[in-house]
Every structure is written in structure tokens, then in C-alpha cells.
Amino acid sequence: MKPAPFDYYAPRTIEEAYKLLAEAGGGATVLAGGQTLMPLLALRMSQPFILVDINKIDALKGVTRVTNSAGSRVERRASGGPQGEAQEAPSTSATRIGPVVRQNEVIADETLRRCLPVLVTATRHVGHHQTRNRGTIGGSIALGEPAAELPATAAALGASIEVRSVRGTRRVRADEMYLAPYATALEPDELITTIEFPDWPSDTVPLFREVARRPGDFALVGLVGALAIESGRISRAGIAWFGMGPVPMKARQAEAALTGQSVAALDVQSIAELAVADTAPFDDRHASAEYRRTVGRRIFARALGEALNVRQAA
């Protein structure tokens, strides 16, 4: 239960950090909040030669608002995702979050509370108060745990992830970041340097539901997203599941069915059915796939119904 020996480095700049990663040729690991990596080291499931602690890099901290960000062009992988999605619309403004922002800092941040209430709600469900004091947003995004809240939130809201290495800077769409459980599009020498969330229209309703055994546990089933509403119609929908497959699962069919629909005329049950069709839940010792699908269908219908009722009453 003690980590195997390694050399510890705590660089002050992004450049120093990715140079260390490059020089180690795959033998180095980034240490952010340590709330996942430290257990992996203790259990010796991870045995790097070099640990690169990024907690002292000031350039990886803080929350900033950007308008017309020159870099909002998002790299598309050759295989290509579905075309013509709502998220493709070029965003004029966005919120950029440094990866070393602690999860409890996300919850307390005034800008994020105003601009990204869904992210704040989702982050409240990540672990416990004590783990959120150290755990970072970037660490959770980098890890790609299938039942984690934040990768799904990033995928649902159309976030992009800026990564840097000695080879340069690139951006990865959050919904193309996750390849398999704990496997991401990140190369071993790449560092996440920013997570950028595009602004949604001002009239956007959040969606969030999580079912877990106890508060702070990983989700058995979780749902996160946002619906933008313009003159009684849904102009844009971004929805993703967590704990419902090997990676965050985008509810693409439900998004398409919702987009352009009048709020008053929606058939909530049939859209819930479509949403669950885009999942691939598994049996494990916590719950069966069938349980997850049943619960998923119900929480989707309930969350959507409530979100729209609130809108109609307003």
C-alpha cells in the first residue's frame, strides 16, 4: 500500500511540464489533485518513474471569460463525428477553466455559477467535500472514468479540451475525447491546459439527475445536459449520460428529436425512450444493465418533464 519509488518534479511552467513528459517517453505521470492517482500509486496499479506535479503551475489555474476566442476552432479527428450538430455553431463567447481549478473552487466560483450552473451542480456530486478540496476539474476530465460526472458534462455542453505537448497545441472536442473506460484521446506526453465551455443562449434550462447508493459515490445512472429555448421552441439540446456505457454517452437521437420542437407539444416518454437507445449500460456488482436502463428512462422523463414545466410556468 505504499507507492513504488519515483522521481518527483514540481515545475512552475507549462513548458517545463510537457518537456518532462516528453523526455520520460511514457514513463511519467501527471499529478493533479491526486484523488484518483494517489490510490492507483498506493495500490501499485500505476508505477511511473517520474511524477510531474502540476499544482504549482499558475497558468493552469483560474477561470476566464473569452469573447470571440480565436481558438474556438475545434480539431476534428479523421474518423469524424456526426455532422451538423447544434454544438457546431461557432460560439462567440466562452468560459475557459484551468485544469488545476479544484472541484470545490468550481462550486464556489461566481462566474461559473452564473455562466455554467449545470457544471456547478454536476461538480457537487463529484466525491466528497474532502476530495473536492484537492480534486481538480482537469484530473476528472483527463481520467475518463465512465461513471464520472464531469466528462459527461463537458460532452453534453459542447466543451473543448486544449492539450499541449512539445509537438504543439491542439484541441479535442469533449465528445470525441473518450475512447473506452479510462482511455482518452490524450497522448502520454500531452497536458490538458484548458477546458473551454461555449456559452449557451441566456434562456437555457439545465438538466441533471444522478442515482447513486450514497451521496459522494460514483453514479449508477446519471444524466446531464442543457436545453436552450427560444420563443417556446427548443433551439438547441445537449445531453449526455454517465454510468451508462464505457464512455460518456451522448443522447444524440433525443437531442435531434428535441431540437426545433415546441415545448408545449413534446412527448416526454417517447423522447426518454430515444435517449436510452443511445446507451450501452453494463452489468456489474452495483447494478444490472436492465436496472440502469429502467432507471435511466424514468429519470430522463422526470428531468425533462420538470425542466419544461418550469419553463411553461415561467
Place this chain on the structure above:
Amino acid sequence: MSEHKIELTINGRRQQATVEGRKTLCDFLRVDTGCTGVHVGCEHGVCGACTVIIDGLAVRSCLMLAVQTDGCAVTTVEGLAAPDGALHPVQQALRDEHGVQCGFCTPGVVMTLAALTDGPKRPDADTLLDAMSGHICRCTGYQGIRRAACKLASKTGAEKP
């Protein structure tokens, strides 16, 4: 395998040490500085027994490296009671409400409640009870701990029975 010189404050006393890069904070506090009130239950972040306060925040000391606390102020349960032995309000509340049995989880529980209630704003009961999800107690059935947390909370929050 790297070694590092660190300088930190432990329970108000400035201290220097040389630590191996891989040494966890809980091992450093227990073995090198004698703060055996830091209890180590699971050693991988699940139980909360090892919770200490670093620069005002409750964190799990098994999930930090000692080298990361260079320049920090660390408080362990040894640093809470007054020099004359008078208990910290959190310790007193847990004692009054029978929130302690074997005492293994207790230092962690105490440190979380102390970090939250010694802060600038006194949290409501819901906040304190929510933070208790980060601790596992195998003896008390939690009711005494809940009562102590509610007693320590600001009265504006919704108190739970």
C-alpha cells in the same frame, strides 16, 4: 527516487524535514513527526480517518505526498485542544453527543468539522452533514456524529432531526 527538503508548519510549529518523493503525508505525520492522531484506515481515499487540515481546508492525508506540503500550515487532531487541555468545540460536541466509540474514525471526523466550523462563515446543518459522507464510522451508527454536527451548525440552516 528523489529526496526533497521541505519546510512547513505543523500544529503551529515550524519544522524542516527531508522526505522521499513517494512518502505520503499521513506516513510523514505519523512516523516522522509523531502525530499518531492521524489514523490510517484504508490508505486509498475511501474512509476519511486520515483527514487533516491544510491551509484551512480538510483533506485526506493519504492522498497527498509530504513533499507537496512544503510551505503549508498543517493541523492534525493534536493541534486542536487548548494548551490547558480544554477541548475544541468540535471535540466537546462529539463528546457530549456520544459521537465516539472506538475512536478510530474520530480524528478525521473532528478535522472535517473543525475546518468547516472554524472558517469565516459557519455552515448550516445540511452542509456539515453532507461533508460527513466523506467519513466511514463502523461503530456509532452515525447518530451521535449527526447530533454533534447539527449542534455545531448555524441555526439558519434546516436542522435535521
